[in-house]
Amino acid sequence: MPDPVLQVEDLCVSFTSGGVTADVVRDLSVRLDGGRTLAVVGESGSGKTITGRAIMRLLPRGASARGRIVVAGREMLSADERELRRARGSDVAMVFQDSMSALSPYLDIGAHIAQAVRLHDPSVTRRAARARAVEMLDRVGIPEPANAVCRFPHEFSGGMRQRAVIAMALVNRPALLIADEPTTALDVTVQAQILALLRELQQEYGMAMLLISHDFGVVGSVADDVLVLYAGRQAEYGSLRDIFDQPAHPYTVGLRAATPRLDARLDTGGERTRLRAIPGAPTSLRDAGPGCAFAPRCGLADQVGERCVVETPLPTVRPTSESGGLHLAACHLDRLPALQEVAR
Amino acid sequence: MSEPILEMSDVSKRYRTAGGFGRGRKGFLAVDGVSLHVERGEALGLVGESGSGKSTLARMANGLVVPTSGTVRTDGQDVAGLSRRGLRRLRRNVAMVFQDPLASLNPLQTVRQTLENVFRAHGETTSTAELVALLESVGLGADYLGRYPHEASGGQLQRVAVARALALKPDLIIADEPTSALDVSVRAQILNLLADLQRDQGISFLHVSHDLAVIRLYSDRVAVMQRGRIVETGPSDEIFRSPQHPCTRALVEATPEAELPA
Numbered sequence: 001m002p003d004p005v006l007q008v009e010d011l012c013v014s015f016t017s018g019g020v021t022a023d024v025v026r027d028l029s030v031r032l033d034g035g036r037t038l039a040v041v042g043e044s045g046s047g048k049t050i051t052g053r054a055i056m057r058l059l060p061r062g063a064s065a066r067g068r069i070v071v072a073g074r075e076m077l078s079a080d081e082r083e084l085r086r087a088r089g090s091d092v093a094m095v096f097q098d099s100m101s102a103l104s105p106y107l108d109i110g111a112h113i114a115q116a117v118r119l120h121d122p123s124v125t126r127r128a129a130r131a132r133a134v135e136m137l138d139r140v141g142i143p144e145p146a147n148a149v150c151r152f153p154h155e156f157s158g159g160m161r162q163r164a165v166i167a168m169a170l171v172n173r174p175a176l177l178i179a180d181e182p183t184t185a186l187d188v189t190v191q192a193q194i195l196a197l198l199r200e201l202q203q204e205y206g207m208a209m210l211l212i213s214h215d216f217g218v219v220g221s222v223a224d225d226v227l228v229l230y231a232g233r234q235a236e237y238g239s240l241r242d243i244f245d246q247p248a249h250p251y252t253v254g255l256r257a258a259t260p261r262l263d264a265r266l267d268t269g270g271e272r273t274r275l276r277a278i279p280g281a282p283t284s285l286r287d288a289g290p291g292c293a294f295a296p297r298c299g300l301a302d303q304v305g306e307r308c309v310v311e312t313p314l315p316t317v318r319p320t321s322e323s324g325g326l327h328l329a330a331c332h333l334d335r336l337p338a339l340q341e342v343a344r
Numbered sequence: 345m346s347e348p349i350l351e352m353s354d355v356s357k358r359y360r361t362a363g364g365f366g367r368g369r370k371g372f373l374a375v376d377g378v379s380l381h382v383e384r385g386e387a388l389g390l391v392g393e394s395g396s397g398k399s400t401l402a403r404m405a406n407g408l409v410v411p412t413s414g415t416v417r418t419d420g421q422d423v424a425g426l427s428r429r430g431l432r433r434l435r436r437n438v439a440m441v442f443q444d445p446l447a448s449l450n451p452l453q454t455v456r457q458t459l460e461n462v463f464r465a466h467g468e469t470t471s472t473a474e475l476v477a478l479l480e481s482v483g484l485g486a487d488y489l490g491r492y493p494h495e496a497s498g499g500q501l502q503r504v505a506v507a508r509a510l511a512l513k514p515d516l517i518i519a520d521e522p523t524s525a526l527d528v529s530v531r532a533q534i535l536n537l538l539a540d541l542q543r544d545q546g547i548s549f550l551h552v553s554h555d556l557a558v559i560r561l562y563s564d565r566v567a568v569m570q571r572g573r574i575v576e577t578g579p580s581d582e583i584f585r586s587p588q589h590p591c592t593r594a595l596v597e598a599t600p601e602a603e604l605p606a
Contacts, residue, residue: 043527044498044527187394189594189595189598192600258529260532260555260558262599275561278529278532281497
């Protein structure tokens with residue numbers, strides 16, 4: 001088995017403010033091979049963005065990470081600034097939701113990409129770096145790339161800007177791309193184009209991709225594997241097929257049932273369907289006491305009883321339809337009953 | 345048949361653009377000769393990409409945006425002919441729910457003050473019992489009356505915003521992307537709440553969204569906008585089963601489904 005591009009072991013991220021320390025991510029373990037896409041799914045406060053940032057070592061002030069993160073053979077948590085600078089961009093790059101804040105309004109698009117090239121290889125001349133930028137813009141589907149390098153971010157549409165940011169992130173061929181809600185700010189038609197582009201480039205470069213998203217629709221169209229986070233902990237992990245066809249955590253089931261679908265009313269012969277909402281609001285690990293963080297919102301906690309409230313469930317192995325696949329869920333119930341009971 | 349709650353005929357809106365930057369001196373035509381109506385008790389979904397003019401169109405329904413040409417009749421009255429006072433009366437009847445509840449609620453006012461102000465603005469008084477009943481109709485307890493916006497979650501705040509819209513028993517609610525800023529699990533709660541209001545209280549809805557799946561779920565009819573015009577309109581089921589216009593087709597095809605091909 002080849003070494004994974006990304007390996008995360010027992011990652012904990014905590015925030016300290018006013019002398020109080022609180023975990024926002026706890027006991028997270030992930031393995032991701034080259035050429036594969038892992039979608040990290042969760043709602044606000046689930047720790048998905050913080051996990052992405054911990055991998056880049058781009059945590060906000062007051063946050064600290066424990067555990068182990070290895071990217072392309074490099075220990076990220078013990079790396080010094082010089083090593084980190086080398087890793088960022090060439091081993092691991094990141095694309096954010098808001099492309100406008102990822103670009104400097106004072107620099108043209110070409111300068112952004114050329115800078116990324118020269119930072120990692122100072123021997124490249126300015127002219128050659130600029131040429132790389134043109135090449136890269138062409139690769140991400142920006143028309144007339146030779147003119148586009150001279151344009152400024154505000155002259156681009158949201159979709160074009162996100163393409164430019166992807167060009168900037170991929171120009172040094174990173175082994176891992178972290179995409180944090182890359183299409184959330186875009187129109188659906190543009191979203192479909194950007195997702196297709198990401199998939200295509202991933203195949204071409206053989207890179208691993210960590211896609212952070214709240215949208216099961218997006219996840220379903222790009223992911224190989226899915227990690228569902230709730231309140232900073234792993235709720236469920238498995239192949240896309242296992243997560244969609246035989247989910248083993250009530251939160252996964254509830255989240256999917258709460259997602260509106262285009263074909264919803266066709267199933268029911270025109271009768272208006274109601275979404276199955278999960279009661280309450282997402283909690284963060286900060287507010288969670290002992291026991292399962294999802295228990296207060298879970299329709300099945302009554303069936304298990306006391307245990308859900310006092311004992312935190314650990315991820316255990318669940319049935320999988322993939323040969324050699326790994327399917328984990330952190331729930332005290334070994335087997336979920338029919339959907340109707342899970343999402344009330 | 346009774347008169348539609350909202351009727352727009354050949355409505356246009358041209359925004360003047362500062363210094364003729366980009367779009368030229370003629371300004372930018374955001375809405376271009378649109379005719380549209382919402383029947384009483386009906387939910388009309390307005391979809392389109394960003395910049396298609398759907399928010400501008402929705403805001404013309406209650407006079408927040410004044411059309412450059414064309415007529416808007418809300419509840420039988422011509423909005424253009426209304427005085428300040430007339431407009432205020434109109435807005436009793438046509439309430440609005442915006443995308444970001446945190447931005448649309450005053451951070452310095454408790455939920456009680458926010459709701460009381462609605463009544464006061466229309467020269468009415470209210471009782472605590474009425475306010476509690478109002479909160480209960482959107483699924484919130486009486487304890488929310490004393491809370492400030494920062495003390496509640498996004499979903500709870502959007503419920504407060506819906507309660508504020510319901511306060512004066514409107515006939516039409518204009519909801520502009522009411523669930524786009526909410527978490528998936530909470531979004532479903534708010535969508536169900538709005539659907540219940542339409543069913544149980546007979547309130548009409550003009551629901552603006554870029555999300556086709558949301559629109560499909562709770563609109564009787566759908567209008568698709570592109571570059572300031574309505575390019576396709578019809579019953580929700582028909583539009584989504586067999587979209588005719590290329591723009592509608594592109595939107596339907598681009599919507600990712602949380603479903604695997606069999």
